[in-house]
Amino acid sequence: MPSNTTNFLQMVNFLKQRPNTAYYFNTSLHAKFIVVDDTIIISTGNLTETQFIYRHVASMNLVNMPDTTYEGTHSEMNAYYLSRNNPKLADELVTYFEVLTQCPLTHRAF
Known part of the structure; x- marks a missing residue:
C-alpha cells in the first residue's frame, strides 16, 4: 500500500467503477x-492528483531521515x-x- 493511502484508495474506487478497467501491480x-x-x-511521474504540486514548503519531514527537515520549493513535475x-x-x-x-x-x- 502506498504511503498516501487516502488518494490511492480514491483512485482504486474510481477505476473499479469504470468498465473494461483492470489494475495490475508489480513491485519490481x-x-x-x-x-x-x-x-x-x-x-x-506517478499518475496522481498531487503530480502537479509546485509550492513553498516550510517544514517537510523526511520519512527515511526523521531528524532532517526540508524548507524550500516542493515540486513533483515530471x-x-x-x-x-x-x-x-x-x-x-x-x-x-x-x-x-x-x-x-x-x-x-x-
Whole structure:
C-alpha cells in the first residue's frame, strides 16, 4: 500500500467503477502508461492528483531521515509523452502490457 493511502484508495474506487478497467501491480517495475483507443500517455511521474504540486514548503519531514527537515520549493513535475491517433504505438503498448501481466511478480488487484 502506498504511503498516501487516502488518494490511492480514491483512485482504486474510481477505476473499479469504470468498465473494461483492470489494475495490475508489480513491485519490481516502474512503468507508467495509459492507452485509450489510439491515444497514449507515457509518464515518468506517478499518475496522481498531487503530480502537479509546485509550492513553498516550510517544514517537510523526511520519512527515511526523521531528524532532517526540508524548507524550500516542493515540486513533483515530471515528463509526459502524449500521442494521439497512433495505432501502431498503441498496439505495441497493449502487447507490452499483456506480456507484463504474465510476469511472475505481476498481480491483478481487480
